[in-house]
Amino acid sequence: MSQSYLQQSEAVRARFERLKAREVILEVQGLGKAYAAPQGQVTALKGIDLRIHRREFVCVIGPSGCGKSTLIRILAGLEQASSGEVLLDGQPVTGPGKDRGMVFQGYTLFPWLNVLRNVMFGLETQGASRHEAQAQARQWLDLVGLSAFAHHFPHQLSGGMKQRVAIARALAIQPRILLMDEPFGALDAQTRARMQAHLLEIWKNIDITVLFITHDLDEAIFLADRILVLKAHPGEVQELIEVPVPRPRSAAQVGSPEFQATKARLEALIHPPQAASDAAAPDDVVPHLIRFTHVSDNVE
Ligand SMILES: Nc1ncnc2c1ncn2[C@@H]1O[C@H](COP(=O)(O)OP(=O)(O)OP(=O)(O)O)[C@@H](O)[C@H]1O
Numbered sequence: 559m560s561q562s563y564l565q566q567s568e569a570v571r572a573r574f575e576r577l578k579a580r581e582v583i584l585e586v587q588g589l590g591k592a593y594a595a596p597q598g599q600v601t602a603l604k605g606i607d608l609r610i611h612r613r614e615f616v617c618v619i620g621p622s623g624c625g626k627s628t629l630i631r632i633l634a635g636l637e638q639a640s641s642g643e644v645l646l647d648g649q650p651v652t653g654p655g656k657d658r659g660m661v662f663q664g665y666t667l668f669p670w671l672n673v674l675r676n677v678m679f680g681l682e683t684q685g686a687s688r689h690e691a692q693a694q695a696r697q698w699l700d701l702v703g704l705s706a707f708a709h710h711f712p713h714q715l716s717g718g719m720k721q722r723v724a725i726a727r728a729l730a731i732q733p734r735i736l737l738m739d740e741p742f743g744a745l746d747a748q749t750r751a752r753m754q755a756h757l758l759e760i761w762k763n764i765d766i767t768v769l770f771i772t773h774d775l776d777e778a779i780f781l782a783d784r785i786l787v788l789k790a791h792p793g794e795v796q797e798l799i800e801v802p803v804p805r806p807r808s809a810a811q812v813g814s815p816e817f818q819a820t821k822a823r824l825e826a827l828i829h830p831p832q833a834a835s836d837a838a839a840p841d842d843v844v845p846h847l848i849r850f851t852h853v854s855d856n857v858e
């Protein structure tokens with residue numbers, strides 16, 4: 559029989575025990591969110607409970623519309639919950655704060671500031687002197703490998719580089735937790751893989767807890783200690799999976815039995831077999847194909 563995602567090696571089990579012995583940084587209790595919509599009320603989130611430990615890396619996956627972005631916006635304090643509570647270091651989250659860094663999918667750098675000034679921005683708004691902000695920003699750029707691009711402007715950078723600047727900018731204010739909403743979603747596959755490895759390297763070196771939203775199952779398994787799987791309508795916790803793949807992670811692990819077992823479980827949760835038959839077109843519907851061309855020599 560093939561391996562189960564619940565099977566953990568001794569080393570992985572011991573690592574999870576050490577991780578769970580750490581303090582809880584973020585606690586979400588009975589979190590719910592309802593939106594008023596023209597067709598009535600939409601329950602985006604319902605009864606979400608979650609505890610994230612210090613320096614843990616948690617990924618959130620789930621079908622489109624299951625409330626992932628809503629969850630992260632509430633954690634960021636950009637939106638109010640309808641019910642429940644969010645505690646960061648035991649303190650209720652009531653609005654945005656410098657204890658949380660954010661990185662989104664869209665490139666959110668200030669186009670009129672160069673890379674260095676983008677990273678300095680948060681530091682200066684927090685009262686650091688120009689000199690101090692510059693020195694610290696340079697260190698963060700060094701960490702993301704972009705020291706040589708300090709004086710470039712965002713439009714002169716590739717997508718991956720822009721996201722590295724966004725990560726440096728989010729980390730520069732030294733948040734307790736980094737909230738990332740599909741940060742690599744717009745990158746090509748190769749750049750994305752490089753960014754994942756790079757993010758793990760950064761995470762290893764600094765005291766930061768990460769909550770990372772993604773659609774990509776491989777990305778979630780590669781990055782996470784635990785994966786929170788949400789289901790849609792309403793967005794509820796379906797399962798919280800402990801990833802049995804040992805650290806340090808490498809691309810070579812993708813084919814490993816632990817990796818494949820986790821992926822099979824995620825696929826079963828996110829794309830259950832009946833969903834495929836529901837989505838199938840009934841037999842009597844004949845699709846109308848549009849012809850865009852008159853060439854009819856049957857080459858295609
Ligand atoms: N401001 C809003 N007003 C009304 N409904 C909203 C609002 N924001 C989100 N919703 C609804 O809440 C649900 C969850 O949306 P959310 O953006 O959190 O999903 P998501 O999981 O991030 O989706 P995706 O994977 O496509 O990014 C959806 O049904 C969405 O239509």
Ligand SMILES: [Mg+2]
Nearest residue numbers: 626627628739
């Ligand atoms: Mg979203």
